[in-house]
Amino acid sequence: DGGITQSPKYLFRKEGQNVTLSCEQNLNHDAMYWYRQDPGQGLRLIYYSQIVNDFQKGDIAEGYSVSREKKESFPLTVTSAQKNPTAFYLCASIDRGGSYEQFFGPGTRLTVL
Amino acid sequence: GDSVTQMEGPVTLSEEAFLTINCTYTATGYPSLFWYVQYPGEGLQLLLKATKADDKGSNKGFEATYRKETTSFHLEKGSVQVSDSAVYFCALSDSWGKLQFGAGTQVVVTP
Numbered sequence: 001d002g003g004i005t006q007s008p009k010y011l012f013r014k015e016g017q018n019v020t021l022s023c024e025q026n027l028n029h030d031a032m033y034w035y036r037q038d039p040g041q042g043l044r045l046i047y048y049s050q051i052v053n054d055f056q057k058g059d060i061a062e063g064y065s066v067s068r069e070k071k072e073s074f075p076l077t078v079t080s081a082q083k084n085p086t087a088f089y090l091c092a093s094i095d096r097g098g099s100y101e102q103f104f105g106p107g108t109r110l111t112v113l
Numbered sequence: 114g115d116s117v118t119q120m121e122g123p124v125t126l127s128e129e130a131f132l133t134i135n136c137t138y139t140a141t142g143y144p145s146l147f148w149y150v151q152y153p154g155e156g157l158q159l160l161l162k163a164t165k166a167d168d169k170g171s172n173k174g175f176e177a178t179y180r181k182e183t184t185s186f187h188l189e190k191g192s193v194q195v196s197d198s199a200v201y202f203c204a205l206s207d208s209w210g211k212l213q214f215g216a217g218t219q220v221v222v223t224p
Binding site for chain 2: 033040050090100104
């Protein structure tokens with residue numbers, strides 16, 4: 001089955017530590033996205049990548065970094081510079097061949113202790 | 114820039130009631146429009162979509178029509194079930210595939 005996997009599902013981090021969230025897709029999609037969701041709020045775009053070895057900042061990129069070395073993978077690092085990292089993080093990829101439907105992973109809930 | 118506005122929740126209704134969630138948008142050009150649903154603790158699932166004016170998206174009894182003249186994409190279902198309890202997001206996609214989401218509307222259906 002094709003889809004997007006995110007790991008881990010729950011992640012705990014101490015203040016001052018960097019942490020990397022995994023996102024893998026086997027849908028052969030070129031473009032991938034990272035969103036942040038806070039309770040009772042919509043999704044905000046952190047970073048996106050239209051193609052391998054290229055990525056752009058979204059609306060709330062400060063304190064985050066990404067890489068896109070492979071088409072299938074788009075890991076997100078939450079750095080110690082992110083002041084309020086506790087949130088639900090969602091990865092998505094897009095089918096640009098037709099209607100630009102985004103497919104989402106199951107999410108990672110990050111909690112800073 | 115592009116934006117999506119949807120009605121605030123929570124929307125609480127009884128089983129078999131009619132559901133409407135309003136969504137309006139502001140965009141340059143002709144975006145594709147989407148409704149996504151999120152169940153507790155999960156990612157988003159595409160519910161339905163419309164890619165051009167007057168298109169009607171439908172799925173699982175839900176419908177929404179792309180109205181260019183009113184810049185709207187309201188979600189409707191004629192008879193909701195308890196299993197429809199979730200958060201619903203309206204979204205538009207620009208030419209690069211970036212999604213702009215509304216704030217989400219929580220729907221609670223009681224037996």
